[in-house]
Amino acid sequence: MTENHGFDTPEQGTSDWGVPLNRNFERLDIAVEVRDQESELDTYDPKSGAKFYAVDTGNAYVGDGSEWSQVPVATHNHQQLAVGDSLRLPVKDSDPDSPAPGDVWFRGDAGEVRVHTTDGTQTLGGSSTSTADSTQVSFDVTEPFEDDNWTATFGDGWDYGLAANADIRDVAGRDGNQLQATVPGGENRGIYTIHNHAARTGQAPTSCYHSFALRFEPGFTDNITDDGKLPGFAGRDGTDEGAGGSPANGTGWSARMGWDDPSDHGPGIAVDWYIYHMDVSGSYGEHDYWGRLLEEDVWHDFEQYIDLGTPGENDGVLRGWIDGKLEYERTDLRFRDSGGNDVQWSWWDLYHGGGNTPSGNITVQFDDLGIVRGGMP
Structure with missing residues (x-):
């Protein structure tokens, strides 16, 4: 069905063919991010690990099972990511060995913002922008x-x-x-x-x-x-x-x-x-x-x-x-x-x-x- 998300289409004639299809649908809300206007955020269920990308503002959110939490759309530099004037992300060349749920970091090698949830590490939509990949801090x-x-x-x-x-x-x-x-x-x-x-x-x-x-x-x-x-x-x-x-x-x-x-x-x-x-x-x-x-x-x-x-x-x-x-x-x-x-x-x-x-x-x-x-x- 799709290599990126690991969904499988049952072969023709497969018995109990509805089982893999139902499994696909159960995983769909987690594997595929929602893209909509930010004003529509609360109309979607914040399932644990679900991702929401606001197409009008560029803001990204991740669900924890009960509510949506905003994470930054990053601007990359060689040490950290500037996110406005109030939040900054650590830059990693590999995912942390033992992250806790809620930990957020920027994979500088991949140009991605990642968050660890109770269902594992997720990549947040909207993170790989041209500024995220190219803007470098110039220290004096x-x-x-x-x-x-x-x-x-x-x-x-x-x-x-x-x-x-x-x-x-x-x-x-x-x-x-x-x-x-x-x-x-x-x-x-x-x-x-x-x-x-x-x-x-x-x-x-x-x-x-x-x-x-x-x-x-x-x-x-x-x-x-x-x-x-x-x-x-x-x-x-x-x-x-x-x-x-x-x-x-x-x-x-x-x-x-x-x-x-x-x-x-x-x-x-x-x-x-x-x-x-x-x-x-x-x-x-x-x-x-x-x-x-x-x-x-x-x-x-x-x-x-x-x-x-x-x-x-x-x-x-x-x-x-x-x-x-x-x-x-x-x-x-x-x-x-x-x-x-x-x-x-x-x-x-x-x-x-x-x-x-x-x-x-x-x-x-x-x-x-x-x-x-x-x-x-």
Whole structure:
């Protein structure tokens, strides 16, 4: 009947010829996607593994037996798929070994979006478009952390701990080498360094994007006793404002990722933003929890995006993704009072505290940094 879907036409004279035909009809709603106007979606039964492609909008949906869930029509790049500004897909060259129902990924070799359901892995209609097969991300800065030359990507100031507390090594779970950074037990500082966009290009952007992989070394949660700081963004040239207990009074500002005080949340690593913006009360920045607790010894793909917005207005944007899922979004931030001090720095940071120090060494690893100046990829 059809080789693509494995349907069989019974041979002439076959006894019980209705059995394979009935089996074909039972499988038809799963094997063949529905194509219709998106407004008609709810008129179709969301059988587990069924697929719906909206011919008017290009949106794709998969059924789980009770409801339809939207999945993205992808735009391909060499690392991930951009899907608007809020959802991103991992790119794979082969299907995952043990995917869970609901896992979605892009097969870069095949140009297909795939989803794993209770009935197995399905290919979603509408995914193989010309943009999905051809659009590549162009990072302005890339740093694979393969060797000690990573400091050439940074090293524009605030250089601390780059020799004593950082080294390049091969960490399980990633190809090649990675950057390992440590805050020694009893100390606050691990590494500080910056990539100064303004100094290197002559002009700082008003928006910026980071993509990188991050792993927390086993023992991290046992040894942290306070909040901490991780990489992010800053505009602090020519001012002390925006970090270190100097509030953002209209000129200097910063927005670093980090972790919140472990006593404030359940077991795990509470990822947050530590933000010096103009509406923070007090001298220090604001901790804004992403709402997700992470485990040690797991590589996660992180993305960060900032748009400073209009000077003096509460329209600055800050977003954060983990493993392709938008975990944090805020669009009401007032970073500065006038022009200048745009996104001057990509700030590569590992710091413990607060005032408390870790009870033992805390270690993280970074890999595959990409930076886009002036917007999303």
